[in-house]
Amino acid sequence: MVNSIFKSFLFAGSLLVVASCNQNKKAQGDASDSSKTAITVNNHDDIKFNGDTSTTGMVAIPGGAFMMGGDNDQADKDEYPKHKVTVDGFYMDEHEVTNAQFQKFIDATGYLTTAEQKPDWEQLKAQLPPGTPKPDESQLVAASLVFTPPNHPVDLNNYSQWWSWVPGADWKHPEGPKSNIKGKENYPVVHVSWDDAMAYCKWSGKRLPTEAEWEYAARGGMKDKIYPWGDENVALGKPKANSWDGPFPNANSGRDGFKDLAPVKQFAPNGYKLYDMAGNVWEWCADWYRNDYYETVNKPEGVKNPQGPADSYDPDEPYTPKKVARGGSYMCNDSYCSGYRAARRMKSSNDSGLSNMGFRCVK
Numbered sequence: 580m581v582n583s584i585f586k587s588f589l590f591a592g593s594l595l596v597v598a599s600c601n602q603n604k605k606a607q608g609d610a611s612d613s614s615k616t617a618i619t620v621n622n623h624d625d626i627k628f629n630g631d632t633s634t635t636g637m638v639a640i641p642g643g644a645f646m647m648g649g650d651n652d653q654a655d656k657d658e659y660p661k662h663k664v665t666v667d668g669f670y671m672d673e674h675e676v677t678n679a680q681f682q683k684f685i686d687a688t689g690y691l692t693t694a695e696q697k698p699d700w701e702q703l704k705a706q707l708p709p710g711t712p713k714p715d716e717s718q719l720v721a722a723s724l725v726f727t728p729p730n731h732p733v734d735l736n737n738y739s740q741w742w743s744w745v746p747g748a749d750w751k752h753p754e755g756p757k758s759n760i761k762g763k764e765n766y767p768v769v770h771v772s773w774d775d776a777m778a779y780c781k782w783s784g785k786r787l788p789t790e791a792e793w794e795y796a797a798r799g800g801m802k803d804k805i806y807p808w809g810d811e812n813v814a815l816g817k818p819k820a821n822s823w824d825g826p827f828p829n830a831n832s833g834r835d836g837f838k839d840l841a842p843v844k845q846f847a848p849n850g851y852k853l854y855d856m857a858g859n860v861w862e863w864c865a866d867w868y869r870n871d872y873y874e875t876v877n878k879p880e881g882v883k884n885p886q887g888p889a890d891s892y893d894p895d896e897p898y899t900p901k902k903v904a905r906g907g908s909y910m911c912n913d914s915y916c917s918g919y920r921a922a923r924r925m926k927s928s929n930d931s932g933l934s935n936m937g938f939r940c941v942k
């Protein structure tokens with residue numbers, strides 16, 4: 580149980596790209612390191628299906644074909660080549676999993692999330708460059724990363740300017756031990772790792788969407804549009820998503836009505852009646868992240884129901900296996916990440932939670 584950003588705080592020179600994402604160009608690592616990537620997933624054998632076979636709160640997404648990948652010049656290299664993908668129909672949660680929904684899961688199972696557990700140095704070490712010294716015991720405590728915005732402009736390559744490792748921060752205490760989620764029952768749950776999301780999915784008889792399903796659903800039946808609502812810039816016209824309005828990370832005007840997290844369903848849904856497919860919180864997908872994955876599935880006839888690569892490789896952090904996250908968060912804007920674009924890919928280690936990371940399920 581470790582946290583990738585916490586890991587990155589342990590050694591200097593990390594080029595971590597966290598879920599707040601960074602559009603600045605990064606140095607590309609050595610792809611030959613990918614074979615060293617160890618993948619571990621927590622065991623959820625003790626989580627049982629709650630028996631609810633209904634599709635309440637979900638919408639039917641009809642199967643079909645689409646072109647997956649970047650639509651404009653904001654697209655990063657890992658969004659290319661744009662390639663043909665066909666997916667079968669599925670059901671998707673109409674909104675991100677809320678605190679109230681997650682509470683039911685915790686009440687039923689007694690599950691302890693990643694952020695509520697002390698990191699294990701032996702597991703942590705395996706995902707760090709060889710020779711990384713063990714941190715002080717005072718740092719190896721149950722904690723999570725909380726967005727703590729500075730009041731002045733900062734170097735956008737230095738994420739430690741706005742992320743803080745806060746002991747006692749978890750889904751029930753999103754800003755730290757003195758905070759709580761009273762009155763936020765209808766907000767998306769945050770500080771959930773991919774492992775936590777998988778445990779919830781198992782309990783609810785659902786699963787995480789594949790990256791292809793997620794992008795297909797986000798596009799809402801439209802063809803090659805930049806955003807789930809079309810091509811109008813996020814900062815123009817009627818507010819369409821909870822994003823960052825103003826210079827990131829020091830000033831947010833709240834033009835869209837929210838300076839931090841918003842309750843679910845505050846903006847118009849997309850063409851499939853899905854809410855918040857852009858902004859508010861990043862959403863975990865099932866797939867491992869590889870920067871070169873699209874190259875491997877780019878075929879003239881297209882690829883059907885792609886499940887992602889067999890292993891993970893992020894040139895920015897070659898030692899850390901990562902899962903895909905999609906959709907952007909309230910911290911995204913055009914100067915920094917444009918995470919609300921339908922094609923934008925993000926990645927984070929499966930044992931990481933953040934104050935702007937959540938999920939929704941499919942089945």
Ligand SMILES: [Ca+2]
Nearest residue numbers: 821822835837
């Ligand atoms: Ca906002």
